[in-house]
Amino acid sequence: MTATTITAAPNSFRTQPDERGHFGQFGGRYVAETLMPLILELEREYNRAKADPAFTEQFNDLLEHYVGRPSPLYYAERLTDELRKSAPEGHGAQVWFKRDELNHTGAHKINNCVGQILLAMRMGKTRIIAETGAGQHGVATATVCARFGLPCVIYMGQTDVVRQQPNVFRMKLLGAEVVPVTSGAATLKDAMNEALRDWVAHVDDTFYIIGTAAGPHPYPELVRDFQSVIGKEARAQMLSRTGRLPDVLVAAIGGGSNAIGLFHPFLDDPGVKMLGVEAAGHGLDKEHAASLAGGAPGVLHGNKTYLLQDDDGQITEAHSISAGLDYPGIGPEHAWLRDVGRVDYTSATDKEALDAFQLLCRTEGIIPALEPSHAIAAVAKLAPTLPRDSIILANLCGRGDKDIFTVAEHLGAKI
Amino acid sequence: MSARLSAAFAKGHPALVCFVTAGDPTPAATPAILDALVAGGADVIELGMPFTDPMADGPAIQAGNLRSLAAGTKTKDILAIAKGFRERHPDVPLVLMGYANPMVRRGPEWFAEQAAAAGVDGVICVDIPPEEDDALGPNLRAHGISPIRLATPTSDAARLPTILEGSSGFLYYVSVAGITGKQQAQLGSIESAVARLKAATDIPVVVGFGVRTPDQARAIARVADGVVVGSAFVDLVAKHGAKAAGPVRELTAALSAAVHHAREVTA
Secondary structure, three states: OOHHHHOOOOOOOOOOOOOOOEEOOEEEEEOOHHHHHHHHHHHHHHHHHHOOHHHHHHHHHHHHHHHOOOOOEEEOHHHHHHHHOOOOOOEOOEEEEEOHHHOHHHEOHHHHHHHHHHHHHHOOOOEEEEEEOOOHHHHHHHHHHHHHOOOEEEEEEHHHHHHOHHHHHHHHHOOOEEEEEOOOOOOHHHHHHHHHHHHHHOOOOEEEOOOOOOOOOOHHHHHHHHHOHHHHHHHHHHHHHHOOOOOEEEEEOOOOHHHHHHHHHHOOOOOOEEEEEEEEEOOOOOOOOOHHHHOEEEEEOEEEEEEOEOOOOOEOOOOOOOHHHOOOOOOHHHHHHHHOOOOEEEEEEHHHHHHHHHHHHHHHOOOEOHHHHHHHHHHHHHHHHOEOOOEEEEEOOEEHHHHHHHHHHHHOOOO | OOHHHHHHOOOOOOEEEEEEEOOOOOOOOHHHHHHHHHHHOOOEEEEEOOOOOOOOOOHHHHHHHHHHHHOOOOHHHHHHHHHHHHHHOOOOOEEEEEOHHHHHOOOHHHHHHHHHHOOOOEEEEOOOOHHHHHHOHHHHHHOOOEEOOEEOOOOOOOOHHHHHOOOOOOEEEEOOOOOOOOOOOOHHHHHHHHHHHHHHOOOOEEEEOOOOOHHHHHHHHOOOOEEEEOHHHHHHHHHHHHHOHHHHHHHHHHHHHHHHOHHHHHO
């Protein structure tokens, strides 16, 4: 038997999805028939846009002058030193951050929203809808709608409306209508159901800006492509600053858009390991949001992927301290990357994320969002196990201003 | 295509297709509700499989799904309800309608085999479009179950052949681009859409979404092979709970009289 027949690995990890929108067995277009012509048209238009230099130029221009890219690549020296204290002799990797929390609106979400609203306008759509959990994608969508003068309706679970009041007010300031969703547990999953119901009733004029690298094809692909600016920049910056590639990439995963944005440009660099960090909530044996660790393949919200579900295929409620990770599924490309073994996945609990949140505040003077705090928690465990000359690059995908009330409550502090 | 489904559309009058959610308000209450549909003159039964995330449904059917799940309805209960129905009503076609995940959870072959053993004639899966037919369709066809597809106002002439390929039983025309139980489409648009569909296929075309009253059903039955009523029944179950069989039978009788005689009125 030759080497080529015994290896399961593809020649490239960067050629997915296939022409039907499948990442291996995952992904696809599991939507109601009413939406099929629309998502087929979206796919055609996205392919035209990709081939259109004017589209790329406008996207890049907005990322530079409106979003504030490129975001810095930062060597976290004091965090590195702190983690070396518990490391064996000769160990304690360097920790670097991609600073996407410095973007306009405070998270990586805006990269994708800029791309999608340009697509919406190419398609002649005049009304924008979106779902949001923590409110970061809602704020980013409301922001680009204000920038381009399009009406905007944001669906948000009632539970999240209550725990993310500052972002609700931001969206309203930006001119968006925020619709609280009361069905189910009234969180991100239910907001997505309601956004799909709106879309199916307004197919003629409405564009749905999905916030993560999930949903029916071509969303997982186009969200990944728009977010890949993170990894492209980081790869070039790291080569320029250190003359080498990082040893390990680390990113938090809810749907997984910041992680796939960082990982994708590195997938064919065999020396670069990757670690996605799911939200383990109260613990993997209790309530959590880790669909790879605790879920099984299934179909929800337009794609096949790992889902938290019972034996009958009923979706179970996720839990995370981070509203942005509080979702029972994961983007289909992550499901595939896990199954083919290219990316490793782990998880961090609410408590570990809170500890990591405080660690970064104290050592680096950076208040991270609770989502990347999960990635930082994994970095804190990983760094002491690696040699001193190795490099970990983590995505700091959002800032923590929105989370200070949640954190204060968990620390027993009154604001 | 099952003989029962063929026969339902060969009675010389338009067919009344009635939808209720299995296990709503409880699995124990559903058989009497199904019997009431048959007694009232339903020609085809659509038995909804509850799902936690019914994305294409309006408030009435969402609530029905949640009531059923809250009552502890499991997939095995739904299959038992279907099997019991088949034993009591050997000739009335029964179609399962729902979302992909509960259908494929134990594998498509498991579901198709169990559904066939329970005497199910067709399956409508809201979120498996023709592009994802592999996820369930081949297994259904292998077990003699009709995969019933949906056509919508967004299904243009270029799209129709894709929808029709591999579908059988009947074609379900969703008359409004939207969710279940909301507004009804203009009759004129339904008439032209049905004419367009019937020009493209020989399988029966039934029309649903937003049909609640005998008058609405009669008007549609004049131009289509059948009419689907769903949310109106689910509302009755919401109102009357375990005592819904009586009111369900009354509504079915009024609807079936209107639908079965719709064309005599115009003749």
